[in-house]
Structure formats: C-alpha cells, structure tokens
Amino acid sequence: MSASLGFSTSVRAAPVRATRDAVKPRATRARVVTTAKRDGPVIIGLAADSGCGKSTFMRRMTSLFGGKATPPEGGNPDSNTLISETTTVLCLDDYHLNDRAGRKTSGLTALNLKEQNFDLMYDQVKALKEGKSVDKPIYNHVTGVFDPAEKIESPEVLILEGLHPFADTRVRDMFDFKIYLDISDDVKFAWKIQRDMAERGHSLESIKASIEARKPDFDAFVDPQKEHADVVIEVLPTQLIPDDNEGKILRVRMIMKENVENFDAPYLFDEGSTISWIPCGRKLTCSYPGIKFFYGPDTYYGKEVTVLEMDGQFDKLEELIYVESHLSNTSSKFYGEITQQMLKYQNGPGSNNGTGFFQTIVGLKVREVYERISGKEVVAKA
Amino acid sequence: MSASLGFSTSVRAAPVRATRDAVKPRATRARVVTTAKRDGPVIIGLAADSGCGKSTFMRRMTSLFGGKATPPEGGNPDSNTLISETTTVLCLDDYHLNDRAGRKTSGLTALNLKEQNFDLMYDQVKALKEGKSVDKPIYNHVTGVFDPAEKIESPEVLILEGLHPFADTRVRDMFDFKIYLDISDDVKFAWKIQRDMAERGHSLESIKASIEARKPDFDAFVDPQKEHADVVIEVLPTQLIPDDNEGKILRVRMIMKENVENFDAPYLFDEGSTISWIPCGRKLTCSYPGIKFFYGPDTYYGKEVTVLEMDGQFDKLEELIYVESHLSNTSSKFYGEITQQMLKYQNGPGSNNGTGFFQTIVGLKVREVYERISGKEVVAKA
Numbered sequence A, B: 001m002s003a004s005l006g007f008s009t010s011v012r013a014a015p016v017r018a019t020r021d022a023v024k025p026r027a028t029r030a031r032v033v034t035t036a037k038r039d040g041p042v043i044i045g046l047a048a049d050s051g052c053g054k055s056t057f058m059r060r061m062t063s064l065f066g067g068k069a070t071p072p073e074g075g076n077p078d079s080n081t082l083i084s085e086t087t088t089v090l091c092l093d094d095y096h097l098n099d100r101a102g103r104k105t106s107g108l109t110a111l112n113l114k115e116q117n118f119d120l121m122y123d124q125v126k127a128l129k130e131g132k133s134v135d136k137p138i139y140n141h142v143t144g145v146f147d148p149a150e151k152i153e154s155p156e157v158l159i160l161e162g163l164h165p166f167a168d169t170r171v172r173d174m175f176d177f178k179i180y181l182d183i184s185d186d187v188k189f190a191w192k193i194q195r196d197m198a199e200r201g202h203s204l205e206s207i208k209a210s211i212e213a214r215k216p217d218f219d220a221f222v223d224p225q226k227e228h229a230d231v232v233i234e235v236l237p238t239q240l241i242p243d244d245n246e247g248k249i250l251r252v253r254m255i256m257k258e259n260v261e262n263f264d265a266p267y268l269f270d271e272g273s274t275i276s277w278i279p280c281g282r283k284l285t286c287s288y289p290g291i292k293f294f295y296g297p298d299t300y301y302g303k304e305v306t307v308l309e310m311d312g313q314f315d316k317l318e319e320l321i322y323v324e325s326h327l328s329n330t331s332s333k334f335y336g337e338i339t340q341q342m343l344k345y346q347n348g349p350g351s352n353n354g355t356g357f358f359q360t361i362v363g364l365k366v367r368e369v370y371e372r373i374s375g376k377e378v379v380a381k382a
Helices: A056-061 A100-106 A118-129 A187-197 A204-227 A319-326 A337-344 A355-375 B054-063 B100-106 B118-129 B184-201 B204-228 B317-325 B337-344 B352-375
Strands: A007-014 A043-048 A089-092 A134-139 A146-152 A157-162 A177-183 A231-237 A250-257 A274-278 A291-300 A303-314 A377-381 B006-011 B040-049 B089-093 B134-139 B146-152 B157-162 B177-183 B231-237 B250-255 B272-280 B291-300 B303-312 B377-381
Touching: A043 A204, A043 A355, A043 B054, A056 A157, A056 A355, A089 B100, A118 A134, A118 A157, A134 B054, A177 A187, A177 A204, A177 A355, A187 A204, A187 A231, A231 A355, A250 A291, A250 A355, A291 A319, A303 A355, A319 A337, A337 A355, A355 A377, A377 B250, B006 B100, B040 B054, B040 B204, B054 B089, B054 B157, B054 B352, B118 B134, B118 B157, B177 B184, B177 B204, B177 B352, B184 B204, B184 B231, B231 B352, B250 B291, B250 B352, B291 B317, B303 B352, B317 B337, B337 B352, B352 B377
Parallel strands: A043 A157, A043 A177, A089 A157, A177 A231, B040 B157, B040 B177, B089 B157, B177 B231
Antiparallel strands: A007 A377, A134 A146, A231 A250, A250 A303, A274 A291, A274 B272, A291 A303, B006 B377, B134 B146, B231 B250, B250 B303, B272 B291, B291 B303
C-alpha cells in the first residue's frame, strides 16, 4: 500500500496564465493553476466543542499542505499553537479573558462570550491578516493560568479553532472559509462515557452531571455559531441499527451552504437531485450494518444547503476507494487521494467513518480555497 | 421536436466481422454488429391479463423494428394477428380450446388451463420456429366463435402475447425472452372503474363483482407464470401520495432476472448497488408529486433479480430526457431514443409514466435479443 500511495506535498508559486475554468482541480489534471488574487494569509475558522476530535481534524487538514505541524520550536511546551511550513493553527482558548481563578471570581464558564477577549482576538487576527506578527497570549490548559505570550508570524494559511471563532462579527467577517464541527448530544455522551468512565474511572452520574451543567452555556454561546458556518459536519448516532446508542457507528452529515465563494459542494452521482445510495451489494460486500449514503438539497437556518451524509463505517480499503470513486467535485488532485489521506491517519478517531471522510474532504476544500485566493499551488504527488 | 427527433428504422443483414464486445450497442456507436448465430425466428413471450394495455405495449415494441404492424392484408378484419416486415404478433386467445358456447358447456373460464389447446399451440410455434408456415385458428372476440384459420408465415421475430404463454413447458422452453406484465389488483380495479363505469355506464357493484368472479381463476392459472418471466413489469399505485387509490399516478417496477442470456439489465448510476433517486430538485423542477426512482437487488420467487422502479409521472420532455440520460445499459442506439419513442406514442396510455417508460426499454431489450441471436441489425436513425 505505502509504495503505491506514496505521498509528498509542497507549496510553490503558481505559473502565470490561468482561466476561471482552470481553477477547478480535476482528477485528470496533474497541476492546478490559479491567478494570484490577494496577499496575506487565507483565514480558516473551525468552531467545535472541546474533546470532539479537533486536533485530529487539524492534522488531517494541515497535512494536505505538506510538512508536519508542531508547536513553535523552542517555545513553551504547553503552547496550543501548531505550525507547519504553510499553516498556523491557533487555539482560541488563548483569547480567554480570565484565567481559571478569574472565572471562579466572575462565576462564568469558559463557554460564556463575556469570558472571551474578542477585542484582542480581532486586533491580532487583523494584524496577522495584514502580514504582521503578533505576541499572542498562551492559555495554559494544564495550570489554568496565562503563560508569557508567544510570537506568531503571519502564515500562508491561518486556521483559528476553538469555541467562538464566529461569535464576534469583526472576526467572523475575516474568514475565507468557516467550518463547524457539530457533535450531537447523544454522541458526545457516548464518547464521554467511553473516555471518562472507561479510561478515567469517573462514575456515570458524575459524567451525566458534568454534561448537563455545561449544556446551557454551550447551547447559548457556542451552538448558535452553526448558522454562520459555510460547512457543518454533524455527527449523529447511526440509523442502520435500530435504537443504537453506543456511539460507535456514526451517521455523519456534511451540510454545505449554497453560493459560498471558492467552494463547490461535492456531490453523489447527480448534482442537485436527491439520492440515497447503499454501495454494498453485488459488486461490493460490506459487513453488518453496512454503509449508506444520502445526498440532497435541504434548508438550514432558513438558507439553502446541500447535504452529503454517510451512515456506517468502512471495514476495508476497497469500500473506501469505491465510495470515493463515485463522488464528484471533491477537489482531490489525483484518484484515491481521500483514501490515501484516510489511510495516513488510520489509527486516529473517525478514520473508518464519515467524520474522517468528511474532515478529509473539507481539508481538500480548504486547500482549494487557499489555492484560489493565493494563486499558489499545493503540489501533491500520488 | 419532430425535426430533431426524426426517426426511421429498417432491418438489414449484418456486416461480417464482429467481436463479443461489439454485441453491446452503445449510445456512441451508430451501428450494431453481431455474429449470426441461429436461423429461424426469435421468439418473444408476453403474458398479461386482458385490458391491461398489451396492444400499446406491442405497438411500442414492434415499432422499434421499423414499419407498421397491421392485421394480415386482405384477411379477416377480426384477426388478432399483427404483422410488420420483421415482426408477427400472435394472440394466444386463438388457441382457446372451446369457443364461448363451448365454455358455457364446460363451465370453465377462458383463464383455465383446460380451456387452452396447448398441443396445437406447441405444434404451430414449433413449426414457425422451424421456418414453416401454419394455418392458425382465429378466435373471434366479437362473435365468440372460431373463424376460418389464417395462414401465418414464419417471421423474423415472433411475439406471442396472451394469458398463457409460459404455462405449457414445451412452449415456454421455446422462448428467447419472456415478459410478464403484472397489473396489481388495486390498479386493475381503478382502471376498470375508469373504463367500465365512466365509459360504459356499468355500476360500481357490477364491476367489483366481475373482478372478484374472475380473480380465483386468474390467480390460479395466469399469475403463477410470473415465476418463469425474464422480466416482470409490475404496476402498482403510487407511494408519492399517501393512500392514493385513483390509479392515475403509478409506481412501476421492472423486475429483471439475473443471468438471462442476451439480456443485460439497465441500471441507475452504480450497477449492483441500491439507490433511490429523486431527479427533481435544483437542476430539474417537476410538478407535484414529483418523480422517484429506485434501483437495487432483490429476490423474486427465490431467484436473484434486479429491480428498477419509477414512481410518478413525466410532465415535460425535459424530465424524460433527463432521466433517460442517467440510465445505463438501456440498449438504445442513440442519445434520446427512449424519449423519442415515448413521444411517438404520447397519446397512448402510460406514455408519461413508468409503464410506457419500461415497456419502451423492454422493447429495446427485445430488439437487442433479436440482433444478438439473428446476427442481423436493426438500423435506427436519430
């Protein structure tokens, strides 16, 4: 496998001439050419709750730009920042207004909008967007206090991940692409039980209590940002097994807003129609409970969206590549790129289901957004 | 429309050279070439109840071979036979054992196997298959007696339609392709009400009584032949409108047996998987209640089959051609041939729904069966 799916990625200046049509990468084309449109970083936002696999998502996304994303070299080992040659991922927890002790005094949770320093967040994102470097605070998740600031240079791709990327209008308006990772309560609960009970020895009651205590603020301050996202990845319990609540097999929906600049929604078979597809059958055999896809138009917060949904999980490579080969508009640069990326993180959570699958596709879309705006080309070799 | 979809059909001897691969007609290929395999007529069977649109089906099918099918020239005007240059359609009612008076005596219905002269049917079909001509009886549906026999020459394509084409094993084994048109009781009832009550002034009670009187013999003697068909066209009430029993909007299923010689099942998007498809959406707008397709594997009488299903009806040409363009393996000879055929019979029953659509596809399949077996080519011009 590794031999045939060997992989290398690098960024380089794009050749000059380009047309609008050439912007769309196609499987049959080796190189993508765009016209340079704007200087300064392309800014990507990812909103999600803590403990929902954001770091895996970030690894999937940044690796599509090549190189390895690591904390700033020689810096604070508790830094929340991840830097690669092209990308910088900032964690918005660094813009908390108060530290843990301060929140004890205010009586507010870290989910509360009042506990975020949106002014500083705006100033620093704006500066980075203008090509300047900033001295960003570090919120130390281990100690709960702020450590000395770290210097962040303006990158090619700036990714802001955290609880509130789209809550402040000034920050929200600076994003080139907005993603919301939406884990349903049932799945969050199943995951938390899995982790806190099985791995950390918490009781079922204490887990339930901690989820319920957190929920009102989450619903009030984080959840409403979904409305502003260009793409929402929604993670739900499977519908393939009646009354399943194990949270192991997942139904994942990629909800894609219509008419988003630099983004063409992927589709299944026939763009714009409604389709459900069970790939498992005479040509492809899958184990129980199988895999089911859905594709179709819908509305979300009153706006037109397209939904691509996967229920179930992949058991074998054949299933993954078979599904990939029937999707169009994925922005992959060569046949099997999604499968290759999934294999690269096969031990990470979600690598055999829709979370990893759609995170990978969103990663390809982010890469394309970057290419279209920057006019530069990310070279990916099959 | 007529200018761009002008149409002509003729049969001619096939050019010599051919490969196995060339047997499959494709939209992109103008000519179909096969190797001559067998002399004598290709024999097609269609089982169906009376008053279920068999004659429209026959017109759709024979017209794909070119020319016009008419009763034997200068013969009995009440003849049940239809002859075109290539095809001869025989009605199996001509092989009733007794006339109407005789059945009064026997006390059996025309549905009963004992009321068919299967020996004569077998002898004559066998003779026609061997290239001989026969003197076939004529059962006069108007008078209910047998008229003097008519001479039938051995044709290129012999189509036997009637109540019992597959009941006698000897006859059944002579068919090259077997079709069963299966109208569900609900739809039959709705149609009969439409025709006998609205057009002929019968009462609802008398219609119900006549259907119920007929049903036991139909179920005993006609219905079981479904098991032997290569393709069953099943006509059911729509599922798009809850509790609809008007019988105007239909759900039609084409049930296709696996591994039938000279027959490749058409498919939607991905051969061998399970798909439901609502073509109406952002790219194609349809009026209420829309159109819904299903495609997938199933079992039928314990055998593996593939089902292609259409629920709803076409309002406009765009819908028809859009759907046609997403089907594969239809055996059409040029882009839009199904749509063109549907337009040709647009005033016939079923021309805007799955009955006409699947009858047309079955017609194309029959044409292909003929080409593969005879090695001759039907030339259809777009």
